[in-house]
Amino acid sequence: MALTFKDLVEVDFGKLGAAVADWKKAVDGLKKSAESARTGMRAKSDSAHWAGVNATVTREFVAKTAEEVSDLHAEADSIYRVLDDGHTQLVALQKRMKTAVGDDASKLGIRVEDIGDGKVRCFFPHVRGDTDERTQEQLDSRQELESRINGILAEAAEVDGSVARALAKSHGNDRHNAGHSTYGSLNDAEVERAVELARKGDKMSDAELRELNVLLRFNSKEDDGEFATGFYKGLGGPEKALQFYAEMSIDGTSGDATKTRLDAVRDLQKVMGYTLANATDSHHAHHLPDDWGAQFRRLGTQQIGWERGQWNKPYGYQVLGGLLRYGNYDSKFLNPIAEHITQLHKKDPYFFLSNKPAGNPDTYGFNPSGKLGTGNDPLNSVLESLGHSPEAAQKFFTEAPTAYDEDGTEKKGDPGFKSYLDLFTDKDFKWTVDTNATNVLADEDKTKAALNFGPEALGHALEAATTGRPYDSDATADAIRHSGPQAQLVHDIVDKFGENPDLIRHNENGDLDDEETGPLYGLRGSLGDITAEYMGDFQRAMYQEDPSSDLFPTFGTAAALDPNHTARFLGEVGQDPDAYSAITTAQQAYTTDVVDHVINGSSHSTASLDGRVDAAVAPGSAIAGVMSDARAHAIYHYHTASDTEFNEAAADKQKWVNRILGMGIEKVGERVPIAGAPLEWASEDIQESIMKSIEQDTSNEAETQAGDEYTQGRTAALDSARAAVDHALAKNDTIDPDTADDLRRAARTSAGRSHSDGAQWKSESSKN
Numbered sequence: 001m002a003l004t005f006k007d008l009v010e011v012d013f014g015k016l017g018a019a020v021a022d023w024k025k026a027v028d029g030l031k032k033s034a035e036s037a038r039t040g041m042r043a044k045s046d047s048a049h050w051a052g053v054n055a056t057v058t059r060e061f062v063a064k065t066a067e068e069v070s071d072l073h074a075e076a077d078s079i080y081r082v083l084d085d086g087h088t089q090l091v092a093l094q095k096r097m098k099t100a101v102g103d104d105a106s107k108l109g110i111r112v113e114d115i116g117d118g119k120v121r122c123f124f125p126h127v128r129g130d131t132d133e134r135t136q137e138q139l140d141s142r143q144e145l146e147s148r149i150n151g152i153l154a155e156a157a158e159v160d161g162s163v164a165r166a167l168a169k170s171h172g173n174d175r176h177n178a179g180h181s182t183y184g185s186l187n188d189a190e191v192e193r194a195v196e197l198a199r200k201g202d203k204m205s206d207a208e209l210r211e212l213n214v215l216l217r218f219n220s221k222e223d224d225g226e227f228a229t230g231f232y233k234g235l236g237g238p239e240k241a242l243q244f245y246a247e248m249s250i251d252g253t254s255g256d257a258t259k260t261r262l263d264a265v266r267d268l269q270k271v272m273g274y275t276l277a278n279a280t281d282s283h284h285a286h287h288l289p290d291d292w293g294a295q296f297r298r299l300g301t302q303q304i305g306w307e308r309g310q311w312n313k314p315y316g317y318q319v320l321g322g323l324l325r326y327g328n329y330d331s332k333f334l335n336p337i338a339e340h341i342t343q344l345h346k347k348d349p350y351f352f353l354s355n356k357p358a359g360n361p362d363t364y365g366f367n368p369s370g371k372l373g374t375g376n377d378p379l380n381s382v383l384e385s386l387g388h389s390p391e392a393a394q395k396f397f398t399e400a401p402t403a404y405d406e407d408g409t410e411k412k413g414d415p416g417f418k419s420y421l422d423l424f425t426d427k428d429f430k431w432t433v434d435t436n437a438t439n440v441l442a443d444e445d446k447t448k449a450a451l452n453f454g455p456e457a458l459g460h461a462l463e464a465a466t467t468g469r470p471y472d473s474d475a476t477a478d479a480i481r482h483s484g485p486q487a488q489l490v491h492d493i494v495d496k497f498g499e500n501p502d503l504i505r506h507n508e509n510g511d512l513d514d515e516e517t518g519p520l521y522g523l524r525g526s527l528g529d530i531t532a533e534y535m536g537d538f539q540r541a542m543y544q545e546d547p548s549s550d551l552f553p554t555f556g557t558a559a560a561l562d563p564n565h566t567a568r569f570l571g572e573v574g575q576d577p578d579a580y581s582a583i584t585t586a587q588q589a590y591t592t593d594v595v596d597h598v599i600n601g602s603s604h605s606t607a608s609l610d611g612r613v614d615a616a617v618a619p620g621s622a623i624a625g626v627m628s629d630a631r632a633h634a635i636y637h638y639h640t641a642s643d644t645e646f647n648e649a650a651a652d653k654q655k656w657v658n659r660i661l662g663m664g665i666e667k668v669g670e671r672v673p674i675a676g677a678p679l680e681w682a683s684e685d686i687q688e689s690i691m692k693s694i695e696q697d698t699s700n701e702a703e704t705q706a707g708d709e710y711t712q713g714r715t716a717a718l719d720s721a722r723a724a725v726d727h728a729l730a731k732n733d734t735i736d737p738d739t740a741d742d743l744r745r746a747a748r749t750s751a752g753r754s755h756s757d758g759a760q761w762k763s764e765s766s767k768n
Contacts, residue, residue, distance in 0.1 A: 003157040005114040005149070008090075008097055016087045024080055078170040078182040085186035086163035093156045100149050108141050118153050122146040155218045162190050162215075187227050190215055194227075195234030198244055201306075202251035209248075209264045216271035225284030228275045232288055238295040242319045243306040245272055246366060249322060253364045266368045270326045277327025277389075280334075293333045296320055297340050297408025300378075303355075314366065315352055317341055321381025322366035328470060329385060331392035338382045338396055340404040343415050345379045346423065349430035352377055360436040373434035373453040380434055380457045387460030387471040394465045397421055398485040421489070424458055424520075425496050425503060431455065431519060452522030459526025466490050467533045471526065479663050482534070482556030490534050490559040497527070498565025501572040506634075524572075528579020531570065532586035532656045534559055536663075539590060539619035541566040551616065552594060555663040567626060574630030577645045582656055584627050589660040591620030599735070 101112055111125045122142050126132060134142075166189035169181035183189045197204060197212040204212065219227035235241045245268075251257065252265025279288050299316035317337075324334070344351060356376040357364060367375030375381055386393040403415040417423045431454040433440055433447055440446055463471035466489055468480035482490075497504055506521040531538055536554040539545070541561040545552050573579045594616045599609070 003118055003153065003160050004116070005112070005118075005120045005153060008094055008153060008156050009101065011094070013087060013091050013094060016083070016090070020080065020083045020087050024084075078184075079167060082163055082166045082170065082183055082186050082189060086159055089159045089186070090156060093152055093159070097149065097152050097156075100145060100152065104145055108138070108145065110142055110145060112149065118157055119150050120146065120153070122149070154214065158214050158218050159186070162186060162193065165189065165193060187219070187222075187230070190219055191227055191230035191234060194219075194231050198231075198235060201244060201247050206258075206260050206264060209261075209268065213264060213267045213271050216268075216275050220271060220275035220278050222278065223284070224286055225278050225281055226286040228278035229284075229286040229288055231275060232279045232292075238292050239299055239304065239316075241276075242299065242304050242316055245269075245323060246304055246314060246319045247306045249319075249366045249368055250364075253361075253368050255360075255364075262363070262368065269322055269368050273323040273326030275327075276323050277329045281330045282332050283330065290332075293336060294408065297337055297404070300337070300340060300408055301344065301351075301406055312355065312357070314355065315378075317344075317378035317381075318352055318376060319366050321378035321385075322368070322375050324385035325367065325369070325371075325375075325381050325388075327385075327388060329389040329392055331389070331395045334382075334385060334389055334392045335396050336402070336404070336408070336410075338386060338392070339402055339415075339420075340408050341378050341382045342420065342423070343404055344406070345377070346415075346417075346429075349432055353432055353434075357436055359438045362436050364436055372457050373450070374436050375434075376436070377432045377434040377454070379432075380453050383454065383457035383461045387457065387464050390464040390468045390470060393461050394468070394483075394485055394489070397462065397465045398489055419492075421462075421492055421496065425500070427503070427519070429519075451519075455520045455522035456526070458520070459523030462489075462493065462523070463526045463529050466493070466530050471529070477659075479533075479555060479659050482554070482559075484557045487534075487537070487554075487557040487559040490530060490537065491561060493527070493530065494559075494561050494569045495565050497572065498562065498567075498569040501568050504572050506575065521576075524576035525578040525582075527569075527573045528576060528582040531573060531579070532582040532660075535583075535586040535590040535660060537561055538566060538570070538623065539587075539594075542619035542622045545619070551598070551612075552619065570623060570626045571630050571633075574627045575634035577634075577648075578652070580627055580631055580634075581652070583623065586656040586660050587620045587623045587627075589657045591617060593661060594620075 104110075105112055105122065109124060110122050113121050113123065115121050122145050124132070124134060124138070124142065163186060166181075166183055166186060169189070170183065181189075181192075183192075194212055194215045197208050197215075200208065216231070219231075222228065232241055235244055248265055248268055252261045252268070257265075278284070280292065281287055282290070296316065300320065302316050303313035304316050304319055305313045320337075321341075324337070353376055356374070362374045363370040365374050365376065367373065367381065372384060373380040386396055397420055401415050401417065401420060403411045403413055405411045417426075423429060431451050433450040434453050435446065435450045437443070437446060440450065460471040463469075466482075466486050468483075468486065469477050501518075502516070503518040503520045504524050504527070505516075505518045506524075507517050534554070536552055537559040538561065539552045540547075540549075540554070540558070541563045544563050547558060547560065570583070574583060595613060598612045598616045
């Protein structure tokens with residue numbers, strides 16, 4: 001019977017706490033009894049001079065009695081520890097549940113309904129006279145709350161089930177024998193069960209596989225790594241771990257596997273990855289020995305089999321790559337593997353593809369998720385891993401490379417290149433077509449898509465390296481101050497693609513026959529996110545702002561971007577709808593914050609206020625001009641996207657509003673908390689303004705032929721600048737109406753002029 005919502009919310013864990021206390025007393029009492037039996041009765045019996053029947057029967061009875069008292073103590077101690085851990089975890093889960101239901105649901109006006117089977121649904125109750133129409137943000141909040149509550153319930157059910165199972169094994173159902181399974185903690189019992197299930201391999205039923213997934217999911221998050229380390233050690237070592245995952249992956253992705261089995265194996269891929277990341281984190285109190293990394297590297301180029309007489313065997317890195325795609329890995333473990341795989345790929349890009357299972361669905365194999373490749377090429381997998389491992393990614397791209405032999409051992413000398421950024425952006429670097437399809441080259445569209453898997457994964461890795469967050473982190477994740485190495489990497493990225501924009505150019509059936517599509521255009525979306533993250537640095541570069549200026553603050557160490565490279569970089573990156581939306585959203589949010597600082601902040605400047613507003617608006621408007629021109633080029637020159645695609649991409653990039661405003665808190669102080677967060681503006685208003693601006697920034701072919709700088713985007717830039725001033729004025733009642741009009745006028749004039757500058761820079765740089 002599943003643990004219900006009502007069970008968790010209403011149960012009185014005080015009674016369980018009292019039982020835990022009672023068991024602790026029993027343990028202490030039995031400990032004394034066991035010690036007394038060992039040092040008293042048993043010791044005297046062993047030293048006595050028995051004769052006749054007493055020499056055997058009585059002595060054996062005394063020894064057996066002493067042993068049984070000791071077993072009773074061990075059993076009681078096991079029960080106490082399991083109950084104590086279970087009580088602690090359930091109390092914490094109940095507290096989280098009451099917060100979700102009592103605080104969060106009430107605040108959102110949401111009702112929670114128990115629908116049975118350990119699940120709830122959340123809904124907005126109908127109020128008479130209400131239209132029942134909800135914003136997307138409200139719907140997203142409802143879904144997030146429902147998922148959170150169901151997750152808490154599922155975790156509580158796992159704890160409840162593990163406690164019950166451990167108690168049963170400790171007791172053993174034998175009234176005359178106390179010697180059964182003993183556990184030092186609930187964790188020990190959960191590890192035992194997880195390993196017990198894993199040893200069944202593909203003989204696990206669907207229900208057993210779901211149980212294993214639940215055990216891994218809720219225990220792989222432990223701060224000390226105890227469960228994760230125990231689980232992987234229990235599998236029997238690196239090769240056994242690879243064999244188990246390989247067996248399960250093929251079982252779940254084979255042609256005769258059910259949809260239920262495939263979904264469970266996809267889940268296994270994730271939770272085993274998270275668990276491996278936890279187990280290999282050297283910062284944890286419990287972690288796998290360092291030689292696990294060396295063994296994985298040795299196994300990387302060896303074929304791994306799991307069945308007797310198996311013919312087709314994958315390489316170790318193909319199997320391991322499926323696990324590495326999930327989890328935030330310690331650089332000490334991940335980076336040697338990432339360097340080894342990259343160097344193997346450089347030497348022979350097709351080494352791992354020689355045994356790909358052609359003629360199967362792309363989900364078949366060791367990347368059941370099917371995302372960014374089949375997993376036959378482990379380079380894509382390890383780049384995705386770096387995309388989820390920010391610290392490792394930063395070190396990978398900013399520290400000097402280490403050379404590795406084919407067996408994964410370090411070797412003297414350098415690997416033949418200065419940095420991995422240089423290597424991946426070399427025009428001669430080979431990206432592979434990672435798909436199981438037969439004769440894939442005959443399908444041009446599929447080939448193009450598959451060739452983009454590697455560059456997209458590279459973009460994810462660069463995002464993590466430069467932002468300090470996993471590339472797909474939650475939209476509400478905090479911004480992290482930029483370190484020196486991160487800022488230098490951004491500088492190098494802008495220089496690299498500013499000097500070589502053809503690397504990321506996409507000429508899809510365009511009119512420019514003399515321009516070829518670049519091999520790395522697939523990472524432009526990530527470059528857009530990096531630009532948004534470093535918006536202060538990009539605005540500084542537009543008009544060569546003095547490094548000591550505080551008008552356009554950077555968030556942490558400044559990237560000191562080259563202005564010429566910056567314009568060309570933005571012009572090429574902005575042709576991607578996702579990148580355009582991220583850059584435009586961040587630009588307008590940042591400009592709004594800067595204008596607020598000018599109007600409402602303190603300043604010793606003797607320049608006029610309207611002159612300072614003019615200067616505050618100019619860089620952002622110039623970037624808007626570059627973006628308008630880039631959008632027009634993408635639609636009419638390169639035929640890579642439509643206005644509809646640009647507009648649709650915008651909604652997904654609104655996370656940059658709060659993130660950019662969050663970066664500005666340090667500068668302007670907390671004056672108007674919004675929804676409990678010390679953000680300076682009502683972000684919903686800014687988001688609405690940005691969406692209107694992006695939808696307004698359209699272009700028709702006639703306008704493009706007449707001159708790209710005169711698109712509708714200029715009007716959008718003017719409106720955006722005016723809106724930034726209006727936001728600032730709304731908080732300042734000391735500025736009279738005439739001055740307010742002058743400030744709006746100065747902002748509009750500056751925006752129009754700078755927008756034209758930006759469009760012209762982009763058009764001229766495209767000709768160079």
